[in-house]
Amino acid sequence: MNDSAATRTLVIEREMAHSPEKIWRALTEGPLMEEWLMSNDFEPVVGHRFSFRATPVANWSGVIECEVLVVEPNSRLSYSWGTLGVGTAVTWTLTPNEGGTHLRMEQSGFGPDQDANYKGASYGWRKFIGNLERVVGEME
Secondary structure, three states, X not given: OOOHHHOEEEEEEEEEXXXXXXXXXXXXXXXXXXXXXXXXXXXXXXXXXXXXXXXXXXXXOOEEEEEEEEEEOOOEEEEEEOOOOOOEEEEXXXXXXXXXXXXXXXXXXXXXXXXXXXXXXXXXXXXXXXXXXXXXXXXX
């Protein structure tokens, strides 16, 4: 990863009227992840290498290579995002509260030359988290 002193972190937080267990399912079950994020071969096992796949566009293959870094059921999930060892890290933290769950998504490790990636991630994650909330709301 990049030197933390020279990197930026994107943080998006949201209150969701759902239990951490329900949100956790949407964050860790491949078919549910595909509904709100992208197709994938994710497994919630530390060290598991997987990829997210989207429709390729100009200058992007549509594939994001990842590795699971942390799995703390119903509480914390983290995975690398991008070229293994070179990209960023995404960390989800779920904190129960009276109304349901405080969701915190942090993507860290954006280098000083990754301004466009940071801006794209900011836009993309807001959209994805909106989709996540919809999917969780539709779950049994």
